Amino acid sequence: xxxxxxxxxxxxxxxxxxxxxxxxxxxxxxxxxxxxxxxxxxxxxxxxxxxxxxxxxxxxxxxxxxxxxxxxxxxxxxxxxxxxxxxxxxxxxxxxxxxxxxxxxxxxxxxxxxxxxxxxxxxxxxxxxxxxxxxxxxxxxxxxxxxxxxxxxxxxxxxxxxxxxxxxxxxxxxxxxxxxxxxxxxxxxxxxxxxxxxxxxxxxxxxxxxxxxxxxxxxxxxxxxxxxxxxxxxxxxxxxxxxxxxxxxxxxxxxxxxxxxxxxxxxxxxxxxxxxxxxxxxxxxxxxxxxxxxxxxxxxxxxxxxxxxxxxxxxxxxxxxxxxxxxxxxxxxxxxxxxxxxxxxxxxxxxxxxxxxxxxxxxxxxxxxxxxxxxxxxxxxxxxxxxxxxxxxxxxxxxxxxxxxxxxxxxxxxxxxxxxxxxxxxxxxxxxxxxxxxxxxxxxxxxxxxxxxxxxxxxxxxxxxxxxxxxxxxxxxxxxxxxxxxxxxxxxxxxxxxxxxxxxxxxxxxxxxxxxxxxxxxxxxxxxxxxxxxxxxxxxxxxxxxxxxxxxxxxxxxxxxxxxxxxxxxxxxxxxxxxxxxxxxxxxxxxxxxxxxxxxxxxxxxxxxxxxxxxxxxxxxxxxxxxxxxxxxxxxxxxxxxxxxxxxxxxxxxxxxxxxxxxxxxxx
Amino acid sequence: xxxxxxxxxxxxxxxxxxxxxxxxxxxxxxxxxxxxxxxxxxxxxxxxxxxxxxxxxxxxxxxxxxxxxxxxxxxxxxx
Numbered sequence: 001x002x003x004x005x006x007x008x009x010x011x012x013x014x015x016x017x018x019x020x021x022x023x024x025x026x027x028x029x030x031x032x033x034x035x036x037x038x039x040x041x042x043x044x045x046x047x048x049x050x051x052x053x054x055x056x057x058x059x060x061x062x063x064x065x066x067x068x069x070x071x072x073x074x075x076x077x078x079x080x081x082x083x084x085x086x087x088x089x090x091x092x093x094x095x096x097x098x099x100x101x102x103x104x105x106x107x108x109x110x111x112x113x114x115x116x117x118x119x120x121x122x123x124x125x126x127x128x129x130x131x132x133x134x135x136x137x138x139x140x141x142x143x144x145x146x147x148x149x150x151x152x153x154x155x156x157x158x159x160x161x162x163x164x165x166x167x168x169x170x171x172x173x174x175x176x177x178x179x180x181x182x183x184x185x186x187x188x189x190x191x192x193x194x195x196x197x198x199x200x201x202x203x204x205x206x207x208x209x210x211x212x213x214x215x216x217x218x219x220x221x222x223x224x225x226x227x228x229x230x231x232x233x234x235x236x237x238x239x240x241x242x243x244x245x246x247x248x249x250x251x252x253x254x255x256x257x258x259x260x261x262x263x264x265x266x267x268x269x270x271x272x273x274x275x276x277x278x279x280x281x282x283x284x285x286x287x288x289x290x291x292x293x294x295x296x297x298x299x300x301x302x303x304x305x306x307x308x309x310x311x312x313x314x315x316x317x318x319x320x321x322x323x324x325x326x327x328x329x330x331x332x333x334x335x336x337x338x339x340x341x342x343x344x345x346x347x348x349x350x351x352x353x354x355x356x357x358x359x360x361x362x363x364x365x366x367x368x369x370x371x372x373x374x375x376x377x378x379x380x381x382x383x384x385x386x387x388x389x390x391x392x393x394x395x396x397x398x399x400x401x402x403x404x405x406x407x408x409x410x411x412x413x414x415x416x417x418x419x420x421x422x423x424x425x426x427x428x429x430x431x432x433x434x435x436x437x438x439x440x441x442x443x444x445x446x447x448x449x450x451x452x453x454x455x456x457x458x459x460x461x462x463x464x465x466x467x468x469x470x471x472x473x474x475x476x477x478x479x480x481x482x483x484x485x486x487x488x489x490x491x492x493x494x495x496x497x498x499x500x501x502x503x504x505x506x507x508x509x510x511x512x513x514x515x516x517x518x519x520x521x522x523x524x525x526x527x528x529x530x531x532x533x534x535x536x537x538x539x540x541x542x543x544x545x546x547x548x549x550x551x552x553x554x555x556x557x558x559x560x561x562x563x564x565x566x567x568x569x570x571x572x573x574x575x576x577x578x579x580x581x582x583x584x585x586x587x588x589x590x591x592x593x594x595x596x597x598x599x600x601x602x603x604x605x606x607x608x609x610x611x612x613x614x615x616x617x618x619x620x621x622x623x624x625x626x627x628x629x630x631x632x633x634x635x636x637x638x639x640x641x642x643x644x645x646x647x648x649x650x651x652x653x654x655x656x657x658x659x660x661x662x663x664x665x666x667x668x
Numbered sequence: 669x670x671x672x673x674x675x676x677x678x679x680x681x682x683x684x685x686x687x688x689x690x691x692x693x694x695x696x697x698x699x700x701x702x703x704x705x706x707x708x709x710x711x712x713x714x715x716x717x718x719x720x721x722x723x724x725x726x727x728x729x730x731x732x733x734x735x736x737x738x739x740x741x742x743x744x745x746x747x
Contacts (some may be wrong), residue, residue, distance in 0.1 A: 100728055282715070386717065
């Protein structure tokens with residue numbers, strides 16, 4: 001090992017949902033979020049093993065069924081492994097689905113990279129009354145097999161020791177194809193050897209050439225003569241025939257191994273319990289009522305009595321426990337009135353935003369529990385037929401539902417979608433799923449104008465967003481058409497959502513939220529306070545109608561004329577919402593000079609009934625925050641990001657104006 | 669009729685795969701999840717709105733649209 005390679009580079013390879021990320025977390029002490037949804041790992045992740053005898057770097061790769069370049073995750077995984085980035089391949093295999101998993105193993109063995117198979121979930125297999133004969137599995141595969149339980153943290157130490165002490169050894173080819181294919185493989189190998197291609201001995205590359213895998217062939221940069229020779233060797237067979245031969249031989253091999261090493265294989269191994277639950281949950285009659293009930297329950301818990309009382313409690317602590325004492329303290333020290341004004345407006349703004357934290361965490365926690373339980377895949381199953389009408393598949397339902405939490409992870413999770421078109425369409429729909437950051441803004445307006453029907457009104461706002469997304473989808477699907485309309489998806493077993501997963505998920509979200517409050521909202525509060533406390537000649541002013549902020553607001557507000565909120569205070573609040581939706585509230589509490597109890601009242605006197613409904617419509621529809629726009633740019637490019645910004649904002653402007661005009665006409 | 673396509677199979681019935689009639693990405697995808705000639709598949713259920721269908725093979729439950737299933741030729745296990 002040379003000096004440049006400081007670490008032993010280990011990669012985790014396996015089918016989706018076999019516990020790769022759990023193992024990764026166990027190995028590295030990391031706390032990546034683990035979902036019960038195939039395709040949680042869409043990017044590779046890296047970590048280091050502490051306390052190992054040799055320094056080890058671990059890479060968690062997206063789960064794949066095969067090393068063919070069919071889906072984005074397969075391409076990520078394959079390119080990484082073929083790119084000579086790996087010293088030892090850890091192939092994680094689900095013992096309860098050995099046959100399926102070994103298909104990937106048979107391919108991985110052909111890569112010629114040092115490998116160890118770890119057999120996960122042996123404990124679950126045992127509970128089902130079955131055992132795996134490790135010795136005979138080792139001799140069938142020609143590599144070491146180590147039993148572990150990632151979930152229960154068993155066998156991890158053995159694996160680390162094995163990797164630390166690993167010495168490469170020669171491996172015999174244990175799996176041969178029928179002689180016809182084998183002879184073609186050795187002929188191709190001869191051609192590569194004569195062309196000085198160093199992978200001439202790599203069975204994986206040879207097989208891919210035989211299958212005419214264009215990515216591999218073009219990466220070898222063969223000359224025309226060599227390609228002609230290969231074409232001759234391949235003969236007149238159609239491409240797909242080789243794939244089929246090879247795939248079916250791999251499967252029969254996997255199946256044979258499986259029969260030999262697992263004792264007592266029952267015919268149907270799918271968990272009985274999941275089937276029984278599905279008899280109700282995805283049944284013809286009850287599936288949609290249950291689906292709606294689940295969604296309604298989530299809303300009711302988050303925004304109904306439970307969520308509201310949590311919020312009241314948070315306000316009590318923040319304003320009575322923190323903000324008020326600060327005010328008293330400042331008064332006692334006879335602080336400068338500018339300083340006092342500065343501190344109380346910043347504390348007020350931040351406090352306003354923070355008081356919504358419990359409610360937001362509640363909503364995100366419930367969505368996380370739903371995902372962890374395995375229900376999301378069922379929702380995709382029952383919703384697919386409807387989603388197809390919108391130009392996306394049932395799988396797109398998950399990113400859309402996550403959009404109610406936060407658009408950023410929702411946009412990222414569209415990576416589970418197969419085609420770029422479907423991904424693009426879904427991303428354009430996500431901003432219509434009203435994100436949790438907008439909740440405080442709605443609630444402040446609703447407390448002012450609909451104090452008795454808040455839960456119902458919130459529900460209606462969300463429904464309105466969904467209606468707009470449906471209309472958008474119906475229009476956009478004419479322009480963004482997926483290439484094929486195929487959906488093939490795994491249905492994971494139900495499981496009891498783990499507290500650890502919930503904790504990890506919420507910890508991430510809490511961190512994001514606090515960073516957001518800390519950086520974006522604090523800095524925007526400071527900027528807003530500055531702009532509203534000084535006039536154009538930078539003199540301190542008590543009348544904020546003379547401030548720079550008022551000038552700025554007055555400059556923009558004419559575009560809101562038809563929407564009924566063309567005052568500078570509303571305008572600057574909406575602009576600060578482009579940085580973060582929570583900032584709308586912190587800005588409002590500064591410009592209206594109102595604290596927690598008086599903001600709703602102040603709004604009541606500034607806005608009419610019609611203009612408050614119209615501004616809610618505007619906030620629901622207008623451009624997502626900078627973080628979301630940046631994520632769209634990352635996933636789809638600059639053009640799409642700009643498009644999303646313009647589309648959302650103009651839609652918001654048009655429909656809030658229509659709302660205002662209609663309402664004020666009726667109310668006259 | 670001895671041969672059917674998978675989308676015509678009723679829930680609760682076990683069938684064996686005979687062939688896959690598609691010559692592109694979808695065939696590849698179908699083969700990658702283990703649907704190959706000789707493999708036994710159980711059609712578990714149909715989604716409430718009629719599409720997609722839930723199938724079980726190799727101890728795994730999968731969801732697939734009827735349009736995908738129509739590319740898989742199967743025969744009844746008993747025949």
